[in-house]
Amino acid sequence: MSEEKKVKVHVDKVNKSYGDNHVLRDISLDVMDNEVVVMIGPSGSGKSTFLRMLNLLEKPDSGVIDVDGHDILDPKTNINKVRENIGMVFQNFNLFNNYTVLENITLAPVQLGKMTKAEAEEKAKELLETVGLPDKANVSVNSLSGGQKQRVAIARALAMNPDIMLFDEPTSALDPEMVGDVLEVMKRLAKTGMTMVIVTHEMGFAKQVANRVVFFESGKIQESGTPEQIFTAPKNERLQTFLSKVMHA
Amino acid sequence: MVTKRYKPLLAVMVAFVLAIFMAGTRADAAQKPNYIISTDAAYAPFDFQDKNNQYVGIDMDILKEVAKRNNFTYTLKPMSFNAAAQMVANGQADGIIAGMMINDARKQVYDVSDPYYQSGVAWITKPNSKIKSLSDLKGKTVALKTGTAAANYGASLKDKYGFKVKYFNDTDTMYNDVVNGNTAATFEDYPVIQYAIKNGMKLEVRNPKDLGNGGGVGFFVKKGENALLLQQFNTTLAEMKKDGTYDKIIDKYLNSSQKTFVGEASDNNSMWGILKSNKSAFWKGLVETTKLTVTGIILASLWGLLLGLMGTAQSKFWRGLSTTIIYAFRGLPLMVLAFFIYIGLPGVIGMKIPAFTAGLLTLILNEGAYTGAFVRGGFDSVNVGQMEAARSLGLSHRQAMWKVIVPQGLKMTVPSFVNQFIITLKDTSILSAIGILELTQTGTLIVARNSQGFRVWGIIAIIYLVVITLLTWFSNWVEKKIN
Numbered sequence: 139m140s141e142e143k144k145v146k147v148h149v150d151k152v153n154k155s156y157g158d159n160h161v162l163r164d165i166s167l168d169v170m171d172n173e174v175v176v177m178i179g180p181s182g183s184g185k186s187t188f189l190r191m192l193n194l195l196e197k198p199d200s201g202v203i204d205v206d207g208h209d210i211l212d213p214k215t216n217i218n219k220v221r222e223n224i225g226m227v228f229q230n231f232n233l234f235n236n237y238t239v240l241e242n243i244t245l246a247p248v249q250l251g252k253m254t255k256a257e258a259e260e261k262a263k264e265l266l267e268t269v270g271l272p273d274k275a276n277v278s279v280n281s282l283s284g285g286q287k288q289r290v291a292i293a294r295a296l297a298m299n300p301d302i303m304l305f306d307e308p309t310s311a312l313d314p315e316m317v318g319d320v321l322e323v324m325k326r327l328a329k330t331g332m333t334m335v336i337v338t339h340e341m342g343f344a345k346q347v348a349n350r351v352v353f354f355e356s357g358k359i360q361e362s363g364t365p366e367q368i369f370t371a372p373k374n375e376r377l378q379t380f381l382s383k384v385m386h387a
Numbered sequence: 388m389v390t391k392r393y394k395p396l397l398a399v400m401v402a403f404v405l406a407i408f409m410a411g412t413r414a415d416a417a418q419k420p421n422y423i424i425s426t427d428a429a430y431a432p433f434d435f436q437d438k439n440n441q442y443v444g445i446d447m448d449i450l451k452e453v454a455k456r457n458n459f460t461y462t463l464k465p466m467s468f469n470a471a472a473q474m475v476a477n478g479q480a481d482g483i484i485a486g487m488m489i490n491d492a493r494k495q496v497y498d499v500s501d502p503y504y505q506s507g508v509a510w511i512t513k514p515n516s517k518i519k520s521l522s523d524l525k526g527k528t529v530a531l532k533t534g535t536a537a538a539n540y541g542a543s544l545k546d547k548y549g550f551k552v553k554y555f556n557d558t559d560t561m562y563n564d565v566v567n568g569n570t571a572a573t574f575e576d577y578p579v580i581q582y583a584i585k586n587g588m589k590l591e592v593r594n595p596k597d598l599g600n601g602g603g604v605g606f607f608v609k610k611g612e613n614a615l616l617l618q619q620f621n622t623t624l625a626e627m628k629k630d631g632t633y634d635k636i637i638d639k640y641l642n643s644s645q646k647t648f649v650g651e652a653s654d655n656n657s658m659w660g661i662l663k664s665n666k667s668a669f670w671k672g673l674v675e676t677t678k679l680t681v682t683g684i685i686l687a688s689l690w691g692l693l694l695g696l697m698g699t700a701q702s703k704f705w706r707g708l709s710t711t712i713i714y715a716f717r718g719l720p721l722m723v724l725a726f727f728i729y730i731g732l733p734g735v736i737g738m739k740i741p742a743f744t745a746g747l748l749t750l751i752l753n754e755g756a757y758t759g760a761f762v763r764g765g766f767d768s769v770n771v772g773q774m775e776a777a778r779s780l781g782l783s784h785r786q787a788m789w790k791v792i793v794p795q796g797l798k799m800t801v802p803s804f805v806n807q808f809i810i811t812l813k814d815t816s817i818l819s820a821i822g823i824l825e826l827t828q829t830g831t832l833i834v835a836r837n838s839q840g841f842r843v844w845g846i847i848a849i850i851y852l853v854v855i856t857l858l859t860w861f862s863n864w865v866e867k868k869i870n
Contacts, residue, residue, distance in 0.1 A: 295780070
């Protein structure tokens, strides 16, 4: 029994529609502790919407979402408390434009009483070191390149000491030469045992890092499995079509 | 959750508004009865300001004498005639003395004293005008003053003689319209136009021997109220006629030379002379305008910020309230709002509101609505990702607003704030309509006395430009600091 892994995220039969557009149909998925789940699929397949539901940026029409033992759809649940443990990284970085790099990272821990200002700053400097930007603490976020912004965004999310990290297409808005730096940071994070749910189009990265790959199409999970199963022996016809388009080989 | 955090802010606002109202109800500890008497601010020889900016005139001297002999005090409220009459009709003032003609229509609304002066309506053109009789006015436009008996008389002849009418709020603007040839003639109470002509107004009465609608001028109180005041007025008036005081007063105003009230002619021949001889009036007007502008800007900005925050709240109720308030007060013309608060509201809430308070409230509500609209727009224009990033870190909506959205949104609205400050300054001039003695009203009163429209309004315009320039410099400085 002690070998059995804890379920960190439990999703059961979640549905979501925008008007007539049924974007998620009866999605169920469990994410285990220390697991890295990568979600792939064509644009508009519902994978980003699904990811944004895990910290309630989007609200499902029906279903159950349980994070760390909290039923986040229950109005009595303090969603702010739950979110403190879920880091989120966005496609467009969303760094706070009115603050410096250091202030972006220290804002939440200090505001939420997790750390004193001095503690938070020390932690922020450590994190900047980890993401390879030790000399950027006091610059304005607008002076950074896209890749640098995304690494700061990762550091900002990590400053809250979350035990789950969500990544919503973290490299899609980057110039190609910046992608490597960001993926490198994410790989290192995965090695530390962080539970991660990642939406991406980087198939090579998915192969290397994922414990499990989930293929979304038309608002449904069409197939899921280890990277090997998905990339070398795909069963689902749509997955085969999708892979033939994105793998170029 | 969200409503909780706006409650304290709202409470402060409500308390503030209440405080303003309370300020209007100061209790008078004095034992002498104190009456509020409204009057026309510029209606020489009955009511006007002399060169020392004191209100003088036949009305003022009679009123003073009545108060003295009957041992009461009074607070004078000089403003436009129409507003002054409305104040009494609505119970916001106890009586009006404003060279007001007695007629049947007015007797329906007011109780009136014995007539203290016999008057009649004259019709007036430029000297040597080709218009010799009323029939010559066919197709021409005639200037009338809103709400006066002379205007009613003039308007009643409109169809018979085939002329058009144009209405004015203020006597001197009306006269100058005729002098400048914009309108062909005007109707006015005979003593009033006599005084103006004597003081250099280039006009001529066409019917001195044949005044229209002759009748008495009286002191009015609201129907059924202040009977004692009315009786004291009548008794004292009779005494004054007997002991010669009355004749002295009439003589003082209708037979004295111009400079007694207006100052030396040399003082009125140049802008510099006018500025010098009226410097305390201009200064007081400027101070009042500045007071209104500065307090108006500060309080309207706070109110606008609150409306903007309410407009971005999570709760539909607060958003709806903000939208409704902004819609209502942006839609109302400033002057209507001012009249509503100053003249309309007291009748309903049974409480007198001082003109300054009413003016300030008007500015807060009107300018605050504009501010609220652009502040809300500023908050809305902050990228939605900023809010999502803040919320996903665990910050509450409130923390996200204050720490992330508000600073960025406000920065974007700085140019709109600067613009609104300048508009507020200019809008204070509209409040002259409720008798606030700010710069514009000061100009009206000085022109009423010396008839030097071009020079006085030139001075006033320059003062406004100087103040606006200073305000713009200050705003630009602040804008630079913020960026």
